[in-house]
Amino acid sequence: MKPALRRVLPVFDWGRTYNRDALSNDLIAAVIVTIMLIPQSLAYALLAGLPPEAGIYASIVPIILYAIFGTSRALAVGPVAVVSLMTAAAVGQVAEQGTMGYAAAALTLALLSGGMLLLLGVFKLGFLANFLSHPVIAGFITASGILIATSQVKHVLGVPGGGHNLPEMLGNLAAQLGQINLITLVVGVSATAFLFWVRKGLKPLLLNAGLKPRLADIATKAGPVAAVVATTLVTWAFNLSDHGVEIVGSVPQALPPLTMPDLSIDQLTALFVPALLISIIGFVESISVAQTLAAKKRQRIDPDQELIGLGAANIGAAFTGGYPVTGGFARSVVNFDAGAETPAAGAYTALGLAIAAIALTPLVYFLPKATLAATIIVAVLSLVDFTILKNSWTYNRADFAAVLVTIMLTLGFGVESGVTAGVVISVGLFLYRTSKPHIAEVGLVPGTQHFRNVLRHMVETSPTLLTIRIDESLYFANARYLEDYVLDRVVKNPELRDVVLMCSAVNEIDLSALESLEALNNRLADLNVRLHMSEVKGPVTDRLGRTHFFEALSGELFLAQYDAYQALAGNRPA
Structure with missing residues (x-):
């Protein structure tokens, strides 16, 4: 049969x-x-x-x-x-x-x-x-x-x-x-x-x-x-x-x-x-x-x-x-x-x-x-x-x-x-919860290559580097929330020179979210701040690769967040 x-x-x-x-x-x-x-x-x-x-x-x-x-x-x-x-x-x-x-x-x-x-x-x-x-x-x-x-x-x-x-x-x-x-x-x-x-x-x-x-x-x-x-x-x-x-x-x-x-x-x-x-x-x-x-x-x-x-x-x-x-x-x-x-x-x-x-x-x-x-x-x-x-x-x-x-x-x-x-x-309820995804600023746990929320753990950070971990896929309902969050954080801290989006939990980025990321990249560039991404999953990378996003990205695409920290912060604790 x-x-x-x-x-x-x-x-x-x-x-x-x-x-x-x-x-x-x-x-x-x-x-x-x-x-x-x-x-x-x-x-x-x-x-x-x-x-x-x-x-x-x-x-x-x-x-x-x-x-x-x-x-x-x-x-x-x-x-x-x-x-x-x-x-x-x-x-x-x-x-x-x-x-x-x-x-x-x-x-x-x-x-x-x-x-x-x-x-x-x-x-x-x-x-x-x-x-x-x-x-x-x-x-x-x-x-x-x-x-x-x-x-x-x-x-x-x-x-x-x-x-x-x-x-x-x-x-x-x-x-x-x-x-x-x-x-x-x-x-x-x-x-x-x-x-x-x-x-x-x-x-x-x-x-x-x-x-x-x-x-x-x-x-x-x-x-x-x-x-x-x-x-x-x-x-x-x-x-x-x-x-x-x-x-x-x-x-x-x-x-x-x-x-x-x-x-x-x-x-x-x-x-x-x-x-x-x-x-x-x-x-x-x-x-x-x-x-x-x-x-x-x-x-x-x-x-x-x-x-x-x-x-x-x-x-x-x-x-x-x-x-x-x-x-x-x-x-x-x-x-x-x-x-x-x-x-x-x-x-x-x-x-x-x-x-x-x-x-x-x-x-x-x-x-x-x-x-x-x-x-x-x-x-x-x-x-x-x-x-x-x-x-x-x-x-x-x-x-x-x-x-x-x-x-x-x-x-x-x-x-x-x-x-x-x-x-x-x-x-x-679904739209409400996902429209405001959990976003955490993370730092390096001393003696490891792991990154955790700065509000919950004793971690190392750099005054010129902001790492944001996004705990939700990005789509039309929440992309603007991320954009506003990052820009607000950058404006309040003039020392920042690099922003890294840690995407280990991002399974999908739709077209609306892509446009929002492009807008964020441009606005950060105007503020003399580079936008980077780390730990982007393969399917998401493949989809973004079919566009001009990586070519226009002011920063780099890192395989691991630890690599990004080493390159951008020089492993110097705040």
Whole structure:
């Protein structure tokens, strides 16, 4: 098999060594993840404002396509909380929930998102995700977790609720407190309390009872299924739907249908930006999970191929009744812990969900929506992490400000405003930091050939020589800062006759920076000061050599900073 084909279709890579042990481990992992995904898929469809079957449909074909094109051995693709909330926010702007237009818009959103991810992968643009800082993403996910949990409180209380941001949601809930359905409240609170207990207390209890760790883990993961079964039976037995308890109702008993997204210009235009934001957040979440799990087994993840895998999964969702999907943290960790060896575990999970779609959907007719809401609340509260505020405040105040602004905008104006702010703030932080590169005046450490910051170390200097170490690549945003810094320093010290730019940390000099260096060279020459450069890296030297810069340089190009010091300062300490 040609390496190029294995890169494009990773299934031909891991598939060559697939054996009976891998099959056994993948099947066990698939059973555990399928049990977990059945209630979760229904719940996330509810969060997205779609019929419950859409969650199952979005978990079948997309998983299979990712298994073919993706590179992660453990990533489990499907609906996730944050993307489901973003879907509801985006589609709710172009269609009314519960209509055919709403479902069609969700398909269009998945198609657009998949197409964008696919194009980014084909053109190897996965590095763009690096421009989103982790603190900003953590702040957005924390705020989204709060929004998601708050949005589900209405189902636990049995009131209409509503709203796209935290103030609207809280205001509507407060105004509707008199309409609380007490039976729904009992069901919802009981399910929520049970699920919280399952997460923390069930496994230790089972282990103390003598159950094997593997079985105890499976039983813990099946906790949401137990809540679904119990509340469904109670609702059916006591006919609670006649007492105001909202139920899932009829769910089609079928495999994912072939569907066609709405490709009208108006629809594509309206959903383009939301699809882009969903693609960015989905990819960042997915690649973070995939790389974390891969590192534990010394496996390799190809970000560009991951884009193709996620793109194919979303396109598959668009044509099979689903909505935007990505790699989920919780289910991927469960898949990994359950022993999944290859992406085939995902394909087996898809098969299990397909069987559930055909055989089990009639059983959820009396499932209370309050139980699904409880499932979502318990799942997303694990995303809420306010320690990022404390950590960023301690480490870097600019990061703290970025996290705080992202959280406040997401809570105050909704997820689209929050993620847009996150992208803008991340890029803004990058430009801000690199626009003022760290510049240090350095001197010779006595008895060595090393140079260090004069403010931090006892070093030798010369009154006629200024050596500036630049700790950043030079480009359009920061070149003028260096120029102003050097000129200001020279003007304040009339004794200076030579300036050396120590470029050991400079990996790139763009055209704007070149023009700035030329201007600096000319202005220093007017002041009777020579400009020199030392320790310039090969690729940078090659690029500068294709211009007239070295010919016009008033000073010299030194291989090492020590050579420059010896030649220009005569090794005379100040």
